[in-house]
Amino acid sequence: KGKIGVLTSGGDAPGMNAAIRAVVRTGITRGYDVYGIRRGYNGILHREMDLLTFKDVSEKLQHGGTFLFTARSAEFREIEGKKKAAEICKEMGIETLIVIGGDGSFTGAKNLSKFGVNIIGIPGTIDLDIAYTDYTIGFDTAVNTAMEAIDRLRETSNSHERCSVVEVMGRSAGYIALWCGIANGAEEILLPEKFDNNYDALLEQIHKNRELGMTHQIVVNAEGVGHSDELAKKIEDATGIETRATILGHLQRGGSPTARDRFYASMMGAYAVDVIDQGRKNRLIGYKNGKLYDVDVDEAFAMTKSIDEYEYEIARVLGTRE
Ligand code: F6P
Numbered sequence: 306k307g308k309i310g311v312l313t314s315g316g317d318a319p320g321m322n323a324a325i326r327a328v329v330r331t332g333i334t335r336g337y338d339v340y341g342i343r344r345g346y347n348g349i350l351h352r353e354m355d356l357l358t359f360k361d362v363s364e365k366l367q368h369g370g371t372f373l374f375t376a377r378s379a380e381f382r383e384i385e386g387k388k389k390a391a392e393i394c395k396e397m398g399i400e401t402l403i404v405i406g407g408d409g410s411f412t413g414a415k416n417l418s419k420f421g422v423n424i425i426g427i428p429g430t431i432d433l434d435i436a437y438t439d440y441t442i443g444f445d446t447a448v449n450t451a452m453e454a455i456d457r458l459r460e461t462s463n464s465h466e467r468c469s470v471v472e473v474m475g476r477s478a479g480y481i482a483l484w485c486g487i488a489n490g491a492e493e494i495l496l497p498e499k500f501d502n503n504y505d506a507l508l509e510q511i512h513k514n515r516e517l518g519m520t521h522q523i524v525v526n527a528e529g530v531g532h533s534d535e536l537a538k539k540i541e542d543a544t545g546i547e548t549r550a551t552i553l554g555h556l557q558r559g560g561s562p563t564a565r566d567r568f569y570a571s572m573m574g575a576y577a578v579d580v581i582d583q584g585r586k587n588r589l590i591g592y593k594n595g596k597l598y599d600v601d602v603d604e605a606f607a608m609t610k611s612i613d614e615y616e617y618e619i620a621r622v623l624g625t626r627e
Pocket of ligand 1: 316407430431432474475476477528558
């Protein structure tokens with residue numbers, strides 16, 4: 306029926322392999338040739354692509370990372386790079402490109418579509434920061450990894466009667482921090498979308514918490530707020546409570562995907578192929594109101610999303626003592 310290219314781009318996310326596998330197996334079943342492109346958009350520019358078989362995607366589903374590798378391509382970011390990529394796709398006969406990645410990767414895909422390549426996006430990012438969808442591949446695994454790490458920190462923090470500042474990923478999005486805030490019962494959460502840099506109020510609250518009898522405290526700090534070491538020092542200096550900072554970093558990006566990530570990555574991969582099969586063009590695959598759906602790429606980019614006010618308020622209510 307034609308050729309489909311599939312690539313992963315931007316930060317990797319657990320479940321990407323499951324999505325690739327589903328694209329390959331559904332694609333072959335529906336009569337397409339599926340090409341795996343290595344190293345994101347760079348792979349198009351350097352013609353790094355191979356026809357994939359059913360067997361090529363065995364034993365991949367349960368592993369984190371992406372066996373196609375990923376990259377952030379400087380060359381592709383330029384307009385010339387996109388033109389060249391579109392020409393190579395045409396020359397190789399790849400009519401449709403499935404891009405598994407986050408917001409940045411989708412911007413690239415959207416721009417590439419203007420040069421005549423049909424693009425289909427599958428949301429893959431631990432950040433959950435894509436407006437048109439309630440679910441992104443990798444978030445569930447990452448947030449569970451962070452939650453388990455914070456449970457461990459709470460135990461040692463408790464034994465030593467310390468305060469723990471723990472930094473979770475999210476350069477411009479606080480979803481991991483918000484979820485850990487609730488799932489770990491954090492005393493404080495600092496989100497890039499919400500924190501007003503009022504450190505005085507924060508320090509006062511931490512001091513007050515100790516006076517109210519909290520022997521230890523967890524401050525979940527999103528990467529976008531950052532400066533966790535400095536913050537720990539500030540807390541210790543201002544309150545006298547011994548404080549440690551832990552930056553979870555890229556630990557959150559690896560690991561075997563949860564059932565939820567495997568399930569939705571598989572369903573989205575298959576759905577992406579069926580969208581192609583039904584002749585719909587330039588669509589992003591998402592999950593909203595309990596269902597998979599697809600939306601026009603330009604329409605999706607016009608949507609916005611922000612931290613849910615009620616969830617944020619409750620995270621704070623549940624973490625206080627009065
Ligand atoms: O977008 C996913 C993410 O893990 C962000 O949370 C983080 O800010 C960024 O990628 C880190 O990027 P890199 O792996 O390039 O350091």
